[in-house]
Amino acid sequence: MSELSVNHLLGIKYLKEEDIQLIFETADHFKEVINRPIKKVPSLRDITIANLFFENSTRTKLSFELAEKRLSADVINFSSAQSSVKKGESLIDTVNNILSMKVDMVVMRHPNPGAGVFLSKHVNASIVNAGDGAHEHPTQALLDSYSIRERLGDVKGKKVVIVGDILHSRVALSNIYALQLQGAQVMVCGPKTLIPKYIDKLGVKVETNLRKALNWCDVANMLRVQNERMDISYFPSTREYTQQFGVSKDLLNSLDKEITIMHPGPINRGVEITSDVADSKQSIILDQVQNGVAVRMAVIYLLASKIKQ
Amino acid sequence: MSQKVLLNAKEVNIILHRLACQLIEKHNDFSNTVLIGLQPRGVFLADRLAKILEEDYKIKNIQLGHLDITFYRDDFRRGEKTLEANTTKINFIVEDKNIVFIDDVLYTGRSIRAALTAIQSFGRPNEIELLTLIDRRFSRHLPIQPDYRGRQVDVINNEKVKVNWKEHDNEDSVYLIEK
Numbered sequence: 001m002s003e004l005s006v007n008h009l010l011g012i013k014y015l016k017e018e019d020i021q022l023i024f025e026t027a028d029h030f031k032e033v034i035n036r037p038i039k040k041v042p043s044l045r046d047i048t049i050a051n052l053f054f055e056n057s058t059r060t061k062l063s064f065e066l067a068e069k070r071l072s073a074d075v076i077n078f079s080s081a082q083s084s085v086k087k088g089e090s091l092i093d094t095v096n097n098i099l100s101m102k103v104d105m106v107v108m109r110h111p112n113p114g115a116g117v118f119l120s121k122h123v124n125a126s127i128v129n130a131g132d133g134a135h136e137h138p139t140q141a142l143l144d145s146y147s148i149r150e151r152l153g154d155v156k157g158k159k160v161v162i163v164g165d166i167l168h169s170r171v172a173l174s175n176i177y178a179l180q181l182q183g184a185q186v187m188v189c190g191p192k193t194l195i196p197k198y199i200d201k202l203g204v205k206v207e208t209n210l211r212k213a214l215n216w217c218d219v220a221n222m223l224r225v226q227n228e229r230m231d232i233s234y235f236p237s238t239r240e241y242t243q244q245f246g247v248s249k250d251l252l253n254s255l256d257k258e259i260t261i262m263h264p265g266p267i268n269r270g271v272e273i274t275s276d277v278a279d280s281k282q283s284i285i286l287d288q289v290q291n292g293v294a295v296r297m298a299v300i301y302l303l304a305s306k307i308k309q
Numbered sequence: 310m311s312q313k314v315l316l317n318a319k320e321v322n323i324i325l326h327r328l329a330c331q332l333i334e335k336h337n338d339f340s341n342t343v344l345i346g347l348q349p350r351g352v353f354l355a356d357r358l359a360k361i362l363e364e365d366y367k368i369k370n371i372q373l374g375h376l377d378i379t380f381y382r383d384d385f386r387r388g389e390k391t392l393e394a395n396t397t398k399i400n401f402i403v404e405d406k407n408i409v410f411i412d413d414v415l416y417t418g419r420s421i422r423a424a425l426t427a428i429q430s431f432g433r434p435n436e437i438e439l440l441t442l443i444d445r446r447f448s449r450h451l452p453i454q455p456d457y458r459g460r461q462v463d464v465i466n467n468e469k470v471k472v473n474w475k476e477h478d479n480e481d482s483v484y485l486i487e488k
């Protein structure tokens with residue numbers, strides 16, 4: 001297959017397994033490109049991309065912007081804090097105003113789940129979801145799987161545990177879809193209060209004992225506790241959370257095997273993982289960041305090639 | 310669809326040896342020269358020439374690379390299909406090197422234009438030459454001509470030149486295919 005089956009990247013839910021393989025193969029080429037002395041290709045020189053961030057982001061925004069610039073696209077940035085959204089403009093109006101400046105693609109992060117899907121039905125541009133509320137964060141899941149594939153050779157048949165705040169995490173849901181599509185087994189682990197009811201309906205295992213989960217898995221993806229999304233208290237104290245669900249070097253060393261540690265960032269050092277784990281050889285956290293640029297270049301390149309002239 | 314043989318295996322072999330000798334005449338021991346095969350079809354020719362230079366003419370340490378030009382092409386979004394990339398393999402510095410681009414068929418010259426842009430990502434070479442097995446005359450869109458050519462052919466636009474390689478297509482041959 002040489003073409004994506006979709007015109008927008010709204011979520012992993014809408015992708016086929018072949019789409020993911022095509023994105024990874026294309027990302028391999030871009031990973032080679034971004035390690036050249038000159039890290040830029042001219043493919044998207046006639047494409048303009050708007051990055052619309054209605055919610056704070058550092059890593060994702062930088063990563064997208066870098067990916068777009070390495071493809072030679074023209075980039076405009078927008079963050080809601082300094083915009084007319086504060087004056088009461090609707091999402092469709094905001095985006096249509098931007099599109100009337102001849103923009104071909106929109107990368108959007110929005111606090112409301114489904115914002116990307118909604119937008120794709122109402123505006124005439126290719127939409128990339130860079131995180132919609134607690135729903136999906138497809139490029140993060142893609143770069144996570146890509147990093148697993150790079151470290152372990154293949155995603156198929158691997159056992160991955162996602163640890164932490166599953167309830168508020170878009171990374172968790174996208175990762176579950178992506179990993180299952182590629183034939184991996186998925187487990188979620190965390191305090192009962194932070195695991196959504198009925199998550200087992202997605203075909204994932206649920207475990208509340210971290211040691212058991214880590215002994216089962218090949219890869220542990222450690223999520224951040226999203227204090228900013230918590231309206232009530234989900235666990236007694238940070239200290240207690242760390243004692244039960246934090247990964248330390250001692251814990252890793254006491255396991256039967258060597259597992260790979262991932263984290264989508266930003267890390268709360270000393271909460272979900274300790275510094276010596278984050279900086280250890282078992283951690284591929286910085287590889288994830290580097291791969292993020294290559295994977296986003298692949299997604300943007302493949303979607304842009306479907307925009308007709 | 311009809312096809313006619315332009316070159317058979319024996320003729321291809323003679324031409325490859327002649328091209329190898331022409332390269333030696335210009336580049337001597339290849340100490341400052343690198344051969345770059347252009348993806349997808351030029352790499353077979355480049356690999357074969359490097360093998361002839363090493364085995365038949367005992368030239369050591371030939372530096373050989375493969376360059377993919379997909380992201381540098383000028384027809385992105387112009388066709389129906391997504392342009393699919395191939396692997397680039399250049400494990401050396403091209404700064405101040407003499408580069409020989411190697412491709413099987415020179416037609417419009419647009420691939421070579423893309424390759425000239427692509428190679429700049431790896432540094433500033435001293436000079437760049439072009440070697441092609443088949444030079445399709447009268448069909449250039451750009452002012453690009455080969456420095457070493459295997460065979461020049463006059464082909465009209467609705468005809469296609471197909472180069473086959475033993476490693477990939479089971480035989481060495483060049484066909485003229487009428488669409």
